Structure formats: structure tokens, C-alpha cells
Amino acid sequence: MARYILQRVVLAAVTLLVLAxxxxxxxxxxxxxxxxxxxxxxxxxxxxxxYYGLDKxxxxxxxxxxRNLFQGDLGYSLRYTGRTVNGMIAESFQYSADLxxxxxxxxxxxxxxxxxxxALKKGKVWxxxxxxxxxxxxxxxxxxxxxxxxxxxxxxxxxxxVAQYKSLAHTVLPTFALSLGTLxxxxxxxxxxxxxxxxxxxxxxxxxxxLTEAQVTVKHQIRNALLxxxxxxxxxxxxxxxxxxVIENIFAIPGLGRYYVMGIQNLDYPLxxxxxxxxxxxxxxxxxxxxxxxxxxxxxxxxxxxxG
Amino acid sequence: xxxxxxxxxxxxxxxKIEDLRVSFNTYVGEVKAIRGVDITLYEGExxxxxxxxxxxxxxxxxxxxxxxxxxxxEYKGGKILYxxxxxxxxxxxxxxxxxxxxxxxxMQDPMTALDPTMQIGNQISEGLRRHNKGMSKAEAxxxxxxxxxxxxxxxxxxxxxxxxxxxxxxxxxxxxxxMALVSSPKILIADEPTTALDVTIQAQIMDLLHDLRKKLNTxxxxxxxDLGVVADMADRIVVMYAGKVVETGQVEEIFYDxxxxxxxxxxxxxxxxxxxxxxxxxxxxxxxxxxxxxPQGCAxxxxxxxAMKVCYEEQPPVFPCGSDSHCSACWLMDPDAPKVKQPFKxxxxx
Ligand SMILES: Nc1ncnc2c1ncn2[C@@H]1O[C@H](COP(=O)(O)OP(=O)(O)OP(=O)(O)O)[C@@H](O)[C@H]1O
Ligand code: SF4
Ligand SMILES: [Mg+2]
Numbered sequence: 001m002a003r004y005i006l007q008r009v010v011l012a013a014v015t016l017l018v019l020a021x022x023x024x025x026x027x028x029x030x031x032x033x034x035x036x037x038x039x040x041x042x043x044x045x046x047x048x049x050x051y052y053g054l055d056k057x058x059x060x061x062x063x064x065x066x067r068n069l070f071q072g073d074l075g076y077s078l079r080y081t082g083r084t085v086n087g088m089i090a091e092s093f094q095y096s097a098d099l100x101x102x103x104x105x106x107x108x109x110x111x112x113x114x115x116x117x118x119a120l121k122k123g124k125v126w127x128x129x130x131x132x133x134x135x136x137x138x139x140x141x142x143x144x145x146x147x148x149x150x151x152x153x154x155x156x157x158x159x160x161x162v163a164q165y166k167s168l169a170h171t172v173l174p175t176f177a178l179s180l181g182t183l184x185x186x187x188x189x190x191x192x193x194x195x196x197x198x199x200x201x202x203x204x205x206x207x208x209x210x211l212t213e214a215q216v217t218v219k220h221q222i223r224n225a226l227l228x229x230x231x232x233x234x235x236x237x238x239x240x241x242x243x244x245x246v247i248e249n250i251f252a253i254p255g256l257g258r259y260y261v262m263g264i265q266n267l268d269y270p271l272x273x274x275x276x277x278x279x280x281x282x283x284x285x286x287x288x289x290x291x292x293x294x295x296x297x298x299x300x301x302x303x304x305x306x307x308g
Numbered sequence: 309x310x311x312x313x314x315x316x317x318x319x320x321x322x323x324k325i326e327d328l329r330v331s332f333n334t335y336v337g338e339v340k341a342i343r344g345v346d347i348t349l350y351e352g353e354x355x356x357x358x359x360x361x362x363x364x365x366x367x368x369x370x371x372x373x374x375x376x377x378x379x380x381x382e383y384k385g386g387k388i389l390y391x392x393x394x395x396x397x398x399x400x401x402x403x404x405x406x407x408x409x410x411x412x413x414x415m416q417d418p419m420t421a422l423d424p425t426m427q428i429g430n431q432i433s434e435g436l437r438r439h440n441k442g443m444s445k446a447e448a449x450x451x452x453x454x455x456x457x458x459x460x461x462x463x464x465x466x467x468x469x470x471x472x473x474x475x476x477x478x479x480x481x482x483x484x485x486x487m488a489l490v491s492s493p494k495i496l497i498a499d500e501p502t503t504a505l506d507v508t509i510q511a512q513i514m515d516l517l518h519d520l521r522k523k524l525n526t527x528x529x530x531x532x533x534d535l536g537v538v539a540d541m542a543d544r545i546v547v548m549y550a551g552k553v554v555e556t557g558q559v560e561e562i563f564y565d566x567x568x569x570x571x572x573x574x575x576x577x578x579x580x581x582x583x584x585x586x587x588x589x590x591x592x593x594x595x596x597x598x599x600x601x602x603p604q605g606c607a608x609x610x611x612x613x614x615a616m617k618v619c620y621e622e623q624p625p626v627f628p629c630g631s632d633s634h635c636s637a638c639w640l641m642d643p644d645a646p647k648v649k650q651p652f653k654x655x656x657x658x
Binding site for chain 1: 412413421422439
């Protein structure tokens with residue numbers, strides 16, 4: 001197991017390095033120049049380029065960028081004078097992270113729970129309810145859900161605040177809007193997986209041992225049904241992360257998503273690459289966690305890692 | 309052929325299936341899978357149940373421990389008597405207490421019969437601890453190690469911490485046997501325990517079952533569609549066709565004195581190891597009947613070269629064939645039927 005984890009960690013580090021390199025060169029392939037503005041005198045543009053090191057050869061810029069990166073320095077924003085990217089991220093990260101974590105926990109717990117209940121009550125009311133939620137959740141995009149929730153629960157019924165992110169009440173609607181799609185996907189997947197597993201021979205064998213239905217469900221059915229679901233949780237984290245852009249906009253949450261959109265509009269190289277690296281690191285860490293989790297639930301993976 | 313170990317004049321009945329009827333309610337109609345089956349099992353014997361695919365071997369014996377999902381399965385009638393109790397009327401809880409501790413089952417495919425996410429030691433002991441409340445973990449483990457030793461798994465104390473994928477097919481079937489036998493059941497149902505394994509391993513597993521029967525005195529129901537496998541294993545044979553029992557007898561009675569044309573067909577389609585010349589394997593022509601609409605008369609009639617008018621009109625009753633243990637459901641046994649020569653009669657083999 002230790003060896004398996006080490007492998008995954010090394011792989012994650014390499015991925016992050018490749019990502020940082022790619023993002024550096026790809027941004028510079030974008031057409032345009034952050035300081036190219038007809039209203040600003042040529043001379044001032046030159047000065048700004050020199051100040052930010054953009055007049056140096058590309059490879060030298062890359063060297064500086066990587067060195068800074070290893071020191072954890074993401075540089076200065078090109079547009080928000082005097083502000084470091086680190087500072088901007090530090091200030092907005094907590095909101096995105098909070099929203100993301102809440103949504104992840106909510107969608108994983110409720111989604112998987114709903115899938116289990118639906119499968120156990122196949123063909124009954126609970127099952128139908130779960131299927132309806134799943135279809136709605138998958139079919140309706142989060143910005144529509146977000147807007148509708150905001151309209152009914154905040155504007156019409158005034159149960160929750162309309163926007164901002166200041167108290168628990170503020171978090172309810174954004175969390176729900178962001179989670180619904182993932183929750184639906186996980187519920188559907190868990191339901192199918194549960195039903196696949198129930199027809200396996202080892203379930204019959206477990207019953208033939210005289211185990212109670214509850215024992216069979218908990219010790220054999222749910223555990224095995226989780227395997228394919230765990231892999232999807234990794235993808236879900238990515239989906240949730242991207243979803244935060246939209247949801248943060250609808251509910252005016254001062255998170256990372258807002259800066260990302262502005263950074264791209266302004267060709268703010270350090271801001272874009274900084275945010276991408278942070279998002280990337282986050283995703284890679286999430287994937288790492290999922291891999292390790294998968295190793296824990298599926299012994300076949302664990303042992304394969306030990307041998308290879 | 310081995311010496312029989314069972315003296316049937318003294319043998320005690322342990323399980324009696326009487327006129328069992330099971331149907332599957334599917335969306336295209338009712339499949340009458342089991343249409344009145346009578347089977348008796350004696351203490352400590354090995355009973356082979358043979359017949360073509362789909363004849364109802366698995367359904368009959370999954371009914372015994374009520375492992376069939378219902379729906380779609382529905383018990384339409386009959387009794388399954390175990391220790392004087394009709395299992396078809398037993399409660400869920402009573403059935404759970406019987407499964408594994410009184411009557412156990414080995415599944416057909418050892419590759420899928422073990423939970424891939426659980427150490428085999430735990431898979432074996434969970435049933436044991438379910439039936440022996442208050443047994444400590446250490447005691448259970450000790451018993452598991454003994455069991456693994458008994459089924460011929462080397463290094464049992466290490467192996468019990470391993471997962472199913474670390475075992476070969478044959479080893480997994482041994483694990484399954486240990487799992488089924490750990491609570492010392494009186495009856496072991498082995499549903500084609502070797503079809504998924506390759507030939508040399510098959511023989512080993514059969515030897516193992518044979519050996520275990522001797523050591524544990526468990527009655528074994530060996531379900532198979534291969535008559536050859538049972539020749540040197542079983543004490544008695546039940547031949548099934550289209551949801552009914554067509555012939556029952558001790559091994560010699562079936563192999564050397566069979567009275568049923570379907571059994572003859574099965575024997576012709578059995579590969580003979582001692583034959584040097586290449587012979588075409590005979591198969592029984594035709595297909596088993598549609599169980600949505602079982603025929604009015606003998607289900608084998610359309611495929612039977614001896615079929616008479618009465619065969620199409622009326623179900624053949626069960627006729628005794630000379631001994632208490634041997635009977636055949638075929639009109640040829642009727643005193644009024646024309647005399648035919650038994651193709652597999654001892655001394656007069658084909
Ligand atoms: N779940 C089910 N739904 C509908 N029909 C079923 C179901 N299970 C079994 N049957 C029917 O019951 C009959 C008996 O099946 P069974 O599995 O007992 O056959 P078998 O003798 O064990 O054959 P095999 O050698 O292939 O295992 C078959 O004709 C099959 O079509
Ligand atoms: S009853 Fe008739 S059809 Fe059926 S097996 Fe006997 S002879 Fe053949
Ligand atoms: Mg079968």
C-alpha cells in the first residue's frame with residue numbers, strides 16, 4: 001500500500017509540473033498583448049513590459065517563472081496594480097473552497113444514499129422519487145437551478161438571502177444549486193451499481209451462508225457497489241470546481257471563479273496561470289485522494305501496485 | 309467402480325422433496341420450470357442430479373434453501389421436508405438459521421462466488437460467527453485455519469488474510485468448499501462445482517468432495533450435466549428432464565440397468581475414455597420442450613425413438629424397476645407396453 005501511494009504521489013507531482021509548463025506557453029500563444037492599448041503611449045507600454053519582464057526572451061521568462069513557482073510565488077497581477085496573485089488567491093480561495101467542499105460532501109452523501117435507497121426499494125415510491133431527482137438533476141444546468149432557487153426562495157419567499165456569502169443561510173442555495181447535478185449523477189450510478197452487484201454470485205453465496213439481508217447489503221452489496229462510484233467522485237470534483245465559476249457569479253460570491261473570468265478578459269498572464277495551477281493542484285490532489293481511496297476499497301488495485 | 313459406502317436398507321432420509329412445483333413469472337408468461345419433482349436424500353450419501361441444461365437442476369435445489377428471487381420465482385406447490393419441517397413454509401429467519409449451518413451450497417463459478425473486496429478468512433468466518441453467536445474472533449479464525457487445511461490449502465494462516473484474486477480457480481473452489489462446510493452442515497449442495505475449471509483441477513475438486521464426505525459425513529447433492537463425472541463419485545443418481553425426474557437409481561442401476569430412453573440418450577452422449585477408436589459423440593436429437601406450454605404427455609416423446617401413442621396423451625407414471633431404489637417414469641415399463649431391449653444392460657452393452 002505504501003508503495004502504491006508513493007507511486008501516485010510522484011505521478012501527481014509530475015502532472016503538476018507538466019501543467020505549469022503547458023499553461024505558461026499556452027497563455028503566451030493567446031493573441032494579443034496585455035499592455036497593447038492604443039490609448040496608452042507606446043513608451044509607457046514599453047516600460048510596463050520591461051517592469052514585468054515581458055521583454056525578455058521566452059525561455060528566460062520561463063526560467064524565472066519556474067523558479068518563482070518553486071518558491072511558491074505566483075507573481076504580480078498585471079492589472080491590479082501592486083497586488084500579488086498569491087494575495088488575490090488567498091483572499092478568495094476560502095469562499096470557493098467552502099462552497100466546493102460543502103457541495104462535494106452534500107452531493108456524495110445524499111447522492112450515494114439516494115442511490116442505495118432507490119436500489120433497495122426498486123420499483124417502489126422511493127425508487128421513482130430518486131429517478132425523478134436524477135433526471136432533473138442531470139437535465140437542468142446548474143445556472144438554471146441557481147437562478148430558479150434564487151428567484152423562489154430568496155426573491156419570492158424570502159427564506160434565504162439573495163446573494164453574498166456571509167452566513168450559513170447564505171450557503172444553502174449555492175450549495176444546493178452546485179450539488180444537484182453531481183448528486184443526481186452519483187445517485188443514478190450508485191443505483192445501477194447496486195442492482196448490478198445484487199445479481200452477482202457472491203451475493204447468493206453470502207445468502208447461502210445464512211447472513212441476514214442487512215448483513216448482505218452492508219457487508220457485500222454496498223461495498224462492492226461503491227467501487228465504480230469512487231472513480232466518478234474524482235470527476236465530480238472537477239465538475240463541482242468548474243461549476244463554482246457560474247454559481248459564484250449568480251450569487252455574487254467573491255471566490256476564485258470571479259478572478260478567473262476577469263483574468264482571461266484582461267490577458268493577466270500571472271493571474272491566469274496562478275489560478276490554473278491552483279485549480280490544477282486541487283484537482284490533482286483530489287484525484288490522488290480518490291486513487292488512494294480506491295486502493296483501500298479494492299484490494300486488487302492495492303496488490304497490483306505492490307507487485308508492479 | 310468403487311464400493312458403495314451406503315447401505316440403503318438402513319439409510320435414514322434427511323431431505324425429502326415432494327411434488328415440488330416452481331414457476332417463473334416473466335413478462336412473456338409463466339415458465340413452469342419445476343413440474344412436480346420428488347427427490348429423497350439420505351444421510352451421508354452423494355446424490356448426483358443429472359440432465360441437460362435447463363432441465364431444472366439448479367432451480368430444484370436453490371428452492372431447498374429458498375435462494376430463488378421471488379418474484380420472478382413462485383413456489384406453486386409441494387413440500388420440502390427437512391427434519392420434519394416443510395421449508396417452503398418456514399419463515400425468513402428460520403431459513404437464515406438453516407442456510408449455511410444445516411444446508412450449504414457451493415456455487416458453480418468460483419471466480420464470481422467470492423466477494424472480491426473481502427479477505428477469504430473473513431468470508432469463511434462470517435457465516436460461522438453468524439451461526440455461533442458468542443464465538444470469539446480467535447476461535448473462529450482457528451476453525452477457519454482448520455477448514456482451509458482440510459480442503460487442502462497450503463499455508464492457511466497466511467492465506468486467510470488474502471483476497472480472492474490471489475487464488476487460482478481451483479484454489480478458489482477449495483475456499484468455497486471451506487466456506488460452505490465451516491459450520492458442519494448436514495447437507496452440501498454443489499451446483500456444477502467444476503464446470504468452470506479445467507479438467508485436471510476438476511478431478512482434484514471431485515476427489516476433495518469425495519474425501520470430505522468421508523471425513524464429515526455430509527450428504528452431498530452433486531448437480532452436473534456430465535454423467536461421466538458422477539460414475540465414480542455418486543451413490544445414487546437422479547435424472548431430470550424438462551422440470552421432472554425421469555429416472556432414479558443407485559449408480560449401477562442407472563449405468564447397467566437403466567430403463568429410461570432419455571437416460572440412454574445421455575449415456576450415448578458420454579465420452580468414453582477407454583475407447584481408442586475415434587467415435588462420433590452421439591447427442592440426443594431435438595430440443596427440450598417449451599416450458600411455457602409443457603406437453604400434455606411425456607415431455608421427451610418428440611425426441612424419443614420408442615414413443616407410443618399413449619406417450620403423447622398421458623404423463624407416464626413412476627414405475628418401480630425391480631428394486632426399491634430404482635424407478636423410471638416411462639410408459640415402456642407398463643405391463644402392456646411392447647418389450648424393448650435395454651441398450652445398456654450389463655453383459656449386453658451396446
Ligand atoms: N430467473 C428466471 N426467469 C425465468 N426462467 C428461469 C429463471 N431461472 C431459471 N429459469 C428457467 O428454469 C428452467 C430450469 O433452470 P435451471 O437453472 O434449474 O436449469 P439447470 O438444469 O440448472 O441447467 P444448467 O445445466 O444450464 O445449469 C430453465 O428452463 C430456465 O429457463
Ligand atoms: S414415456 Fe414414451 S416417450 Fe416418454 S420416454 Fe418413455 S417411451 Fe419415450
Ligand atoms: Mg444450473
